[in-house]
Amino acid sequence: MIVWILFLAAIMGILALDLGVFNKTPHIISTKEASKWTLIWVSVSFLFSGVIYWLYTTNYIENPDGLKPTAAAIKFITGYLIELSLSIDNIFVIAIIFASFKIPQKYQHRVLFWGILGAIVFRGLMIFFGVMLINKFTWTTYLFGGFLLFTAMKMLFSGKEEDFHPKDSFIYKVLGKVIPITSHMEHEKFFILTEKGKKAATPLFVALIVIEFMDVLFAIDSVPAILAITKDPFLVFSSNIFAILGLRSMYFFLANMLAKFSYLEYSLIAILSFVGLKMLLHDYIEVPEWGSLAFIALSLIVGIIVSLQSSKSNEGISKTEE
Numbered sequence: 097m098i099v100w101i102l103f104l105a106a107i108m109g110i111l112a113l114d115l116g117v118f119n120k121t122p123h124i125i126s127t128k129e130a131s132k133w134t135l136i137w138v139s140v141s142f143l144f145s146g147v148i149y150w151l152y153t154t155n156y157i158e159n160p161d162g163l164k165p166t167a168a169a170i171k172f173i174t175g176y177l178i179e180l181s182l183s184i185d186n187i188f189v190i191a192i193i194f195a196s197f198k199i200p201q202k203y204q205h206r207v208l209f210w211g212i213l214g215a216i217v218f219r220g221l222m223i224f225f226g227v228m229l230i231n232k233f234t235w236t237t238y239l240f241g242g243f244l245l246f247t248a249m250k251m252l253f254s255g256k257e258e259d260f261h262p263k264d265s266f267i268y269k270v271l272g273k274v275i276p277i278t279s280h281m282e283h284e285k286f287f288i289l290t291e292k293g294k295k296a297a298t299p300l301f302v303a304l305i306v307i308e309f310m311d312v313l314f315a316i317d318s319v320p321a322i323l324a325i326t327k328d329p330f331l332v333f334s335s336n337i338f339a340i341l342g343l344r345s346m347y348f349f350l351a352n353m354l355a356k357f358s359y360l361e362y363s364l365i366a367i368l369s370f371v372g373l374k375m376l377l378h379d380y381i382e383v384p385e386w387g388s389l390a391f392i393a394l395s396l397i398v399g400i401i402v403s404l405q406s407s408k409s410n411e412g413i414s415k416t417e418e
Contacts, residue, residue, distance in 0.1 A: 099157045100330070107216070107337060114209065122202040122284055130348035137342030141176055144338060145169040148331070161328050170385040172331050175322040177392050179339030180346075181367055182318045184360055187347050189310050196262040197299040203284050207304050208344040214308045215315075219336050222312075222319045227329050240320035241375025247317055248368035251361065267309040268302065277302055317368070324371035325388060359406060363399030367392055 151157045152168040163171065194204055229236045262268060271277065276296040282288045286301035322332050350357070370391055374383055 124201045125348040133345035141338040171326040174389040175335035197303045244372030324375045357403040359403040360399040363395040366395045
């Protein structure tokens with residue numbers, strides 16, 4: 097329990113420094129700044145695997161699955177890569193939401209900051225109940241595995257998905273019935289008083305709520321995916337949180353380059369299919385920790401390389417046609 101408290105305290109401290117020191121003044125985050133913070137978060141996440149190794153060596157953390165320190169560290173990295181890769185779709189949606197509500201770039205970080213706080217709570221609850229279900233009802237492993245495989249096949253054969261329109265979403269319509277919504281923005285405020293003296297939600301708050309709701313929907317895929325790697329609550333939660341913390345900087349890093357990574361979707365399909373089959377066949381085939389990590393890492397690397405090469409080829413064709 098002490099480790100959990102210290103971990104959560106450290107996360108809250110990091111977020112406090114983020115908003116109170118590094119991003120105290122709203123500003124447009126450049127690609128250079130975003131790439132720097134993306135590198136920092138990825139590095140910190142991988143370094144934390146060393147902390148995981150130490151914790152499971154000293155038995156300072158409960159170890160329900162009896163994992164060896166090396167296995168625990170590998171499972172953490174594997175889970176982190178899964179969550180990070182599945183966050184890419186989330187980045188697409190966030191970009192659409194910000195564009196739909198016309199959120200200025202300098203205020204986008206603030207919305208994502210508060211979105212992360214909500215995501216920590218919701219992910220924590222989903223992980224708690226997910227682990228509890230799997231431990232109490234072993235057949236849910238097959239249910240989660242089948243769901244992940246279904247999701248992968250749906251992504252593969254559905255073709256181009258329908259455009260997402262945040263203002264037509266269920267959550268936007270419900271929110272409008274709870275509190276008045278205004279299109280007017282006053283700096284970085286979530287609520288303002290209208291001319292009639294009534295409190296109204298600004299586009300910043302509306303975007304925040306829609307992003308929170310969409311994160312819950314994405315977690316329905318990502319949480320079962322990491323449960324295929326490990327059912328250890330601390331490993332599942334910590335890898336999830338580190339992926340979420342790095343999502344903001346990754347958003348600002350990739351937001352203007354999403355078109356260049358068009359083939360990453362096939363990497364996600366491969367990863368979801370792999371973890372789905374892993375859950376369905378866990379009684380017959382045991383995939384070693386390094387095998388899962390290698391497959392997921394290779395899927396991401398191949399997707400990135402193919403996407404970049406395709407992007408360069410398309411740019412070359414465009415220049416030739418001009």
